[in-house]
Amino acid sequence: MAPPQTLVQERLGGACSNAITAQAWSADGELLAMATAGGELLLIDFRAGCEELLRGERDSSLNVVGFSADDRFLMAAGQGGELLLWELGGSGVRPIAFDPLPLGGHWLDAAAWQPQGCLLAVGAGKQVRLWDGASRTLRVESQELEGTVLALAWSRDGRRLAASCHGAVLLWSPDDPGQPPQRCATASAGLALGWSGQGNLLASGQLDGSLMLWPDGGAGRGWQFSGFPGKARALSWCDQPGRLAPLLAVASADIAVIWSQQDPGAKGWKPEPLVLHEGRVHAVAFAPGSRLLATASSDGTVALWDGRGRLQQLLEGDGQPFNSLSWRPDGRHLVAGGAQGQWWLWPVALPASVRTRPPRSGGFAP
């Protein structure tokens, strides 16, 4: 048996003054943005080799950050209840801030850019508001939910938007206002939402320790999987096709669970619990382009797993709990943020067990 391969041999890092709450990479992988509980917003420009504090420390938290699909805009929001936007000119060009958009005084912690589009969905209280990057304005019309919006997710094609609250997940097509929203009832509050690429499944991690899954873009009858040891607080779909559905990772209490669909029935989903961490797992993320899974825990470690749940490597920071994780779109660099403001960036070599064949060019599909 070959000796285990070391995936990570070096690391970069830095520190903000407060707990890191969210991190995001630009689509081209050249920019990395980090938000903190002390309101800082740090933008790192790798090509230009510089960093800029777009927003300094203040007594108001930022909780969500993201780049538009075309990398033209950067968004952040949090406790202040304002949507913050910057126009980006690419590497080496200073971002230009828009005037902050007040959204009713709610603590904003759910926002998502449309894939393959320029809409930004933001949860503000019970409403989902849309900021349109084409017109650079906030749309007047909004979608009202029956409770506070807790999570938002776009389908991979950017056509459907899902929003969760206590008791329901609502699905609609923002670009087709004539179509009424579809309501999927749930027994508790949805904390994390995610759409798969293959199969167009919608997953919702629930406050009551269950996972809801709806096939066919939410049109099919949902499955509920219960028995998680705590809240199903975070989830991530693998972007590599599975035999049926792709792999789905869900974080709950001290574990992550990889779900794989073995056959089409309700009993066809098999869980593989990943037992290692000694504290809450706060974030899970499959690396783009492979089946490598990263899990970040309050025990101060980040673990790398293959798609069958075998531990590949355990990464350590300086002992402080990890809050967030974000893969660079190349799937070869992982950034994690800590509860005291430290962040780490690890270049990751993909192990053979998670590598997948590059997409074929030409020829026939199997």
Add this chain to the structure above:
Amino acid sequence: MASPRDRLPVTVLTGYLGSGKTTLLNRILTHEHGMKVAVIVNEFGDVGIDNQLVIEADEEIFEMNNGCICCTVRGDLIRIIGNLMKRRDRFDHLVIETTGLADPAPVIQTFFVDEDLRDQLKLDAVVTLVDLKHVEQHWDSEEVQEQLAFADVLLLNKIDLVDVEACLAIQQRTRALNPLARVIPTCQADAAMDQILGVEAFSLERALAIDPEFLTSDHDHEHDGAIGAVAFIEERPMSYKKLGLWIDRLVTERGPDLFRMKGIIQFAGETNRYVLQSVHMLVDSAMDRPWRDGETPSTQFVIIGRDLDEAALRAGFEACVA
């Protein structure tokens, strides 16, 4: 999970409309107590808005497990406090103001039911403000009764607006309803800060403080559906097994009607005290310190709830003597 010492103390502030909650909040925020206090309010109103640690939250009730009252929590608090706890180094104490018409139970239960809040915070006390001048008018409202019943600290406010007899009469009525709470008459909610913050009323180690008068005086049996309290004192040691089964059955059958229970228990063959407290069906109990020299081991047990049949409860309790 943080040790109890490291968990952030939380004070829940209740009181009917106009009872002086905002006055008290402003006192807490401006008082030189050396603590940084974060406050969650239901409406900014007149609260010192300059203070950045004042956060507005819209009351949002999450019913879990098919609407069981004991699993009803405040979803907005789970979300807001979850966000706030990432800024844990910025404050030492959290105060939650409830609306005048709120049932305090979901707020309290949130801190026992939610896994994140349970691990990071600890309930310090439920502080209820009573408007001495107007409470008679609202006495029969469900909200007022529940706010009184759940209180650990009762501030009988606006003492300057009523005469001594009226104040004593209300004090007695509140006692009959809640013999566990510490009663403090105030004017302009001017209670000492250490009687409001850092009370540790939910700490099991804290001795039970039943007003001795409650144990000796007769209580009028009020109408059906009334909220009231019963207290038992037993010198004979109790049976661990029997009392455990009785309490299990009691909270299973009557959970929604049982607001608060507290007890210090002497078990047969045990040299240590056993302490217990509950909110609806959520029971927290543990073996405590040994009985001290000069202390007569005995059991004290108080139940605050709705429709309590004192005779039946007493019979059930006494059947648990070892």
